[in-house]
Amino acid sequence: MAAHVLRLRIALLFGSFRGDVTDIVRAAVQLLAVAAATAAACWALLSLASTNVEVALAVTVLGGSAITLGFALSPLIGATSDPLDPRRFAVLGMAPRPLAAVLAVAGLISLPILALITIAVCAAVLWIGFGVSALVSASGVALGIITCALLARVCMALASLFLKGRQSRELTGVFLLVMIVVVVPTAVFLSSLKWDGVVPTQLSEIIDVLALTPLGAAWAFPALIEAGDSQAALAVGVAVGTALLLAALWLWLVNRLLTTTERPVAARERGGLGWLAVTPGTPAGAIAGRSLLYWLNDRRYLVNVMVIPVAAAATTVPLLVAGVSPEMVALVPVPFAALFLGWLVHNDLAYDSTAVWMHFAAGVRGLSDRVGRLVPVLLVGTLFLAVAIPIAVSLHGRWSILPAMIGVCASLFLCGLGLSSIASVVAPYAVSRPGDSPFRQPSRTGAESVVSQGAVLLGVLILSAPALWWAWQGLSGDDDAITTAMWGGIGIGAGVLLIGLGVGAAVFERRTSRLMEFAEST
Structure with missing residues (x-):
């Protein structure tokens, strides 16, 4: 045999x-x-x-x-x-x-x-x-x-x-x-x-x-x-x-x-449900699967993602013109990209339009909604930063600064996600509807969009100021500050993310009727 x-x-x-x-x-x-x-x-x-x-x-x-x-x-x-x-x-x-x-x-x-x-x-x-x-x-x-x-x-x-x-x-x-x-x-x-x-x-x-x-x-x-x-x-x-x-x-x-x-192939796998067949069969998993489908197929999400590397790279031009050394400029674009990646979901609920009624009708808990919506940007952001940070550090030429870069980017990214989880349910504003051009924005009479965008960006910068300061000290020659920047940045970012998820979940459950009214009127 x-x-x-x-x-x-x-x-x-x-x-x-x-x-x-x-x-x-x-x-x-x-x-x-x-x-x-x-x-x-x-x-x-x-x-x-x-x-x-x-x-x-x-x-x-x-x-x-x-x-x-x-x-x-x-x-x-x-x-x-x-x-x-x-x-x-x-x-x-x-x-x-x-x-x-x-x-x-x-x-x-x-x-x-x-x-x-x-x-x-x-x-x-x-x-x-x-x-x-x-x-x-x-x-x-x-x-x-x-x-x-x-x-x-x-x-x-x-x-x-x-x-x-x-x-x-x-x-x-x-x-x-x-x-x-x-x-x-x-x-x-x-x-x-x-x-x-x-x-x-x-x-x-x-x-x-x-x-x-x-x-x-x-x-x-x-x-x-x-x-x-x-x-x-x-x-x-x-x-x-x-x-x-x-x-x-x-x-x-x-x-x-x-x-x-042998385990039989599930019917949902044969049905071609894509990411919905991969994510866990929980409310948060279902929302994560649906969000992944949106992020990979909706032009509005794709344009937002593609703009971030371009905007981050554009920050190097004025610095080079001002005479900043190329080695220092190489470290700038990646933290900017981390900031905007975390800020990207500050209005994610509005992109659902009327489809958000499914969450309310199913009695989804606020935490499940908040966590599920962050899965796509966590995947995209982690992949981008994991590739971009070593490249930026190699261009800078001093590998000892790598831990500080990790801490700064983690703080900016995670703080952005935490504050965005709150802003998207506290102050959503109208965006282009599904199927419309991503460059066609609806007219807005109030100041909600300016307040929401500015508050998240300013809040992230304030909360990440310690990590930025420690990283600057590390660049100036303080080796102990490099390690402090890494662990401090990761700790601050993780703490803000957890708090943001908790506050955003509570607001989501309290403002159900208001959010549904917003979705129907935009």
């Missing part, structure tokens, strides 16, 4: 090159992309032979940790059907342990694993060139391969148990956004470092930590043993323990899958 399953796995691997022309071309492109990436990784590893052990260790641990994390996340991001799902073999009557072993071995026969094996062999050759024994080198890469393969099996099984009915392009989009938030800042940071034959001090602690985690222990311990590092034994224990724990978890999951039926 084991040999039969392995033959089937090999047939599936080559079967991707059969079918119509489109399928063959897609499979060929994927194969070429994987081959090119593998060749580049192998060349990079072998070129490290001319460096020292510390640099080779740093690159190997960082790369190995990223690959291991990728094997864990790819089943969740890809949302693909698992051809080795244990439930497919339930009709054969195999016991859980033999089936788990067979499927674990069959999982090694895949294009990503074959590419990983090639890279791992190059890593072993690299360590042997540095004087590490062949047995230790082979043990390290073998544990790394086993860890990645078992992680993929375990995460695929978990996805089939808990995400099967919710796999969609929207959920995949969320994971991709998270990856962008993590990968882009990391890439910007690493590209800004100067190696000069030694490991940058900014990476030393990161490498030491990763070498003792399940992500990097297997890739690190051959070099640690060669260097006589006191942490080598701990790294070996973490690597072996991780592999054993994953094997036990995989056996438990196989037994669980064999005794449970």
Whole structure:
């Protein structure tokens, strides 16, 4: 039976090159992309032979940790059907342990694993060139391969148990956004470092930590043993323990899958409800799903979002004309963008027009309404700031100021969201109706729009003044103020956001009739 399953796995691997022309071309492109990436990784590893052990260790641990994390996340991001799902073999009557072993071995026969094996062999050759024994080198890469393969099996099984009915392009989009938030800042940071034959001090602690985690222990311990590092034994224990724990978890999951039926695909997923099928089935989740649909499809929201980067970048022109140094100007646009991103939802209720009656008719609590409406701007703002802040700091050239930038932007963004949650129910004003041009604004007789916009902007600046002051002190050379700016800014922003949500929720519930009257009259 084991040999039969392995033959089937090999047939599936080559079967991707059969079918119509489109399928063959897609499979060929994927194969070429994987081959090119593998060749580049192998060349990079072998070129490290001319460096020292510390640099080779740093690159190997960082790369190995990223690959291991990728094997864990790819089943969740890809949302693909698992051809080795244990439930497919339930009709054969195999016991859980033999089936788990067979499927674990069959999982090694895949294009990503074959590419990983090639890279791992190059890593072993690299360590042997540095004087590490062949047995230790082979043990390290073998544990790394086993860890990645078992992680993929375990995460695929978990996805089939808990995400099967919710796999969609929207959920995949969320994971991709998270990856962008993590990968882009990391890439910007690493590209800004100067190696000069030694490991940058900014990476030393990161490498030491990763070498003792399940992500990097297997890739690190051959070099640690060669260097006589006191942490080598701990790294070996973490690597072996991780592999054993994953094997036990995989056996438990196989037994669980064999005794449970596959979750049926929910009707709402078949109905094509998009984000409404991804968000939780709660009032706040439903409002968040509807808000996401608006933000991704309504031109009024899209124009507002696109204007923010342009307006933030425009602030650099007068500063450069006034003679401010480019290094200082590079830090200005991102806080401005954070300010306007938080301010963006100060009138979000008005954009619903008469559709807001659904919230009142359903008896939605004010907190659910306030929280649900903030989800889209939180996603957009977090993604933008996570990418923009490292880029701005790299242009500035002083990475030690990064914590202060995070604190300032967090304070401006979160304070804006908190005050906007209050302003949108206290002083809403008329906006262009659904379907109208976003550049066509209705005539307004009162001063509500000016008061609402100005009050939110002024309030955010006042509340964020401490974080701005600490950041300025940090720019002037006070290193302690940099850390204070980060934690102080995050604390102030989080506190204002929570208070704003509470006050906005209470006002929403008290002014139900007034808000409905406003929606009907605009």
